Amino acid sequence: MTMDKSQLPKNTGSNNNTPQECAGCGKIITERYLLKALDMYWHEDCLKCGCCDCRLGEVGSTLFTKANLILCRRDYLRLFGHTGYCSACSKVIPAFEMVMRARNNVYHLECFxxxxxxxxxxxxxxxxxxxxxxxxxxDYEERMVFANMAYNPPNIAQLKRHTSHIPKENQMLDPVVVTRD
Structure with missing residues (x-):
């Protein structure tokens, strides 16, 4: 559900510009700005989240209602949102938490x-x-190399060709020692 922040119309004496009554406190809205949500008018201070008491006009243009509660997005998701499970650690991911996705998998940020x-x-x-x-x-490339070797094992001739540059034991070079001058 969205809300509109509107400027209160000037009183011009016509019937279309009658003062609006706040749905929260029941008083006439005399301030310059008002909020319209749920087809009702509200003081900016009166339209608050039923859980955390934040002013909904300050946290965005969206509000949520369920079970006769008016809620901010975070509290709505915390109370009624769908939770899931992290594909890496298998622990619950609360609906309001930021996540990373890879195809159909969902991860905690720290598990990605x-x-x-x-x-x-x-x-x-x-x-x-x-x-x-x-x-x-x-790691992906390493896994692919080993998988390729498992499905296509090299024959002896290929192994000899790949290892021909390695010196034999009696042809080993002397080790190089790093010294300070």
Missing amino acids: ACQQCNHRFCVGDRFYLCENKILCEY
């Missing part, structure tokens, strides 16, 4: 990290959803 190495993602980082797990780019 690579589930292999626990790398926390920053804006612009690439991530992959593989077997319903979030992976960083490095």
Whole structure:
């Protein structure tokens, strides 16, 4: 439900500009501005959330009603919103909490990290959803290499070709020692 913040019309003596009665306190609205919500008029101070008592005209242009309560968005979601479960830790995510989404999976902000190495993602980082797990780019590529090797194992000739550059044991080079002059 939305509310409108309107300027009180000037009294011109016509019947269309009769003073408005506040739905909250029942008094005539004489202030310059009034709120219109639920097809009624309100003083700015009278239209408040039934739970936290915040002034709804100050927190946005949306209000929620249920069970004869007028509520701000946060309290409505806290009381009546749908909660879900984090795909990483399986704990409850309250409806009013900020979350991260990847396809159909929902995560706490602090749980949105690579589930292999626990790398926390920053804006612009690439991530992959593989077997319903979030992976960083490095762990995803590593997993793909091993999966490819499992499905297409290299033969002996390929292994010899890939390992031919490695020196044999008796051809090992002397280790390099870093010294200070």
